[in-house]
Amino acid sequence: MQIRKVNFSKFSSIRIGGEKEVYIINSPDEVDRLPPDTKIVGGANNLLISPSSKIPLGQLSKNFDYIKISPPYLHIGGATPNGKIFNFTKYHNIAGFEFFQHLPSTLGGAIKMNAGLKEYEIFNNLVAIRTERGWIDKENIEYSYRSTNIEGVIFEAKFKLIQGFQSHLVSIFQTMRSNQPKEPSLGSTFKNPKEAPAGKLLEQVKLKGFRVGNMAFSLKHANFLINLGGGKFSEAVELIEIAEKRVLEEFGIELEREIEIIY
Numbered sequence: 001m002q003i004r005k006v007n008f009s010k011f012s013s014i015r016i017g018g019e020k021e022v023y024i025i026n027s028p029d030e031v032d033r034l035p036p037d038t039k040i041v042g043g044a045n046n047l048l049i050s051p052s053s054k055i056p057l058g059q060l061s062k063n064f065d066y067i068k069i070s071p072p073y074l075h076i077g078g079a080t081p082n083g084k085i086f087n088f089t090k091y092h093n094i095a096g097f098e099f100f101q102h103l104p105s106t107l108g109g110a111i112k113m114n115a116g117l118k119e120y121e122i123f124n125n126l127v128a129i130r131t132e133r134g135w136i137d138k139e140n141i142e143y144s145y146r147s148t149n150i151e152g153v154i155f156e157a158k159f160k161l162i163q164g165f166q167s168h169l170v171s172i173f174q175t176m177r178s179n180q181p182k183e184p185s186l187g188s189t190f191k192n193p194k195e196a197p198a199g200k201l202l203e204q205v206k207l208k209g210f211r212v213g214n215m216a217f218s219l220k221h222a223n224f225l226i227n228l229g230g231g232k233f234s235e236a237v238e239l240i241e242i243a244e245k246r247v248l249e250e251f252g253i254e255l256e257r258e259i260e261i262i263y
C-alpha cells in the first residue's frame with residue numbers, strides 16, 4: 001500500500017503534529033489492508049495530533065477529488081476540498097454549499113463532523129454517502145450538531161441538485177466569520193453547550209487571551225485556540241484541560257470538545 005510522509009506541523013491548520021507516515025487509500029477495497037484502528041485524516045482542520053502519537057493515519061488519494069453533476073444529484077468525492085466545491089457550485093449556480101467559503105475542510109471531514117454554520121449544515125441536502133460497505137442513505141445515519149455516527153471511510157457523497165446559488169448568504173456568512181482570528185487554529189475548540197456559547201463561558205472564566213507557551217485562547221474569539229508560532233501539542237492540551245476544569249467548577253457545565261485530539 002502506498003505510504004506518504006506528511007509534515008503535520010505544516011499541513012494541519014493548527015501547525016502541530018510533526019512528520020508522520022500516512023497510508024494513501026486509492027480504492028475502497030484497500031480499507032481492509034489498513035492497520036487496525038487507522039484514523040482517517042481529511043484536511044486536518046479539526047485534528048490536534050501529538051507528534052509522538054503511534055496511531056496509524058490514512059488519507060484518501062486524489063482519485064476522490066472530483067465533482068460530477070448527474071441530475072437530480074451532485075456527486076462529490078470525499079477528498080474534494082471545500083473551497084473547490086464552493087467555487088464549482090457558485091459557477092454552476094447550485095445552492096446549498098454557500099457556507100463552504102472559509103470553512104477549511106475536505107468533503108469527507110465535513111460530512112463526518114456534520115460541519116456547518118448555525119442552521120446551515122452539510123447534512124441539509126445530503127442524500128447518501130458511499131463507504132467501503134457501499135451506499136448508506138442519510139435516513140440510516142445518526143447526525144446532530146457537529147456529530148455523526150459514521151463509521152468507515154467516506155469515499156463519495158450524493159446531494160440533491162438544487163439550482164440557485166444564494167449570493168446573499170455568502171455575505172451573511174462573511175459577517176458571521178468577521179470575529180474569527182487569523183492565526184493558525186482548528187476553528188471552535190468546544191461545541192456550544194445549550195446553556196451559553198462556549199466562547200462566552202471561556203471569557204467568563206478569564207481565559208480570553210490566556211496563554212500557555214506559544215498557544216493561547218484568542219483575544220478575538222475565546223473559543224479559538226491559536227498557535228502564536230511554534231506552539232506545542234502539550235501547551236494546547238494544557239489549555240484545553242484548564243478550560244474544561246474552570247468551566248466545570250464555575251458553572252457546572254461539562255464542555256464537549258469539537259476538535260479531536262490524537263494522543
Ligand SMILES: Cc1cc2nc3c(=O)[nH]c(=O)nc-3n(C[C@H](O)[C@H](O)[C@H](O)COP(=O)(O)OP(=O)(O)OC[C@H]3O[C@@H](n4cnc5c(N)ncnc54)[C@H](O)[C@@H]3O)c2cc1C
Nearest residue numbers: 042043044045046105106108109110112115116154186187
Ligand atoms: C479557521 C477555521 C474555521 C472553521 N470554521 C468551522 C465552521 O464554521 N463550521 C464547522 O463545522 N467547522 C469549522 N471548522 C472546523 C473544520 O473546518 C471542520 O471540522 C472540517 O469539517 C474538518 O474537515 P477536514 O477535512 O479537515 O477533517 P479532519 O480535521 O482531517 O478530520 C475531522 C474528522 O473527520 C474524519 N474524516 C476526515 N475525512 C474522512 C473521510 N473521508 N471519511 C471518514 N472520516 C473522515 C476524521 O477521522 C476526523 O474524525 C473550522 C476550522 C478552522 C481551522
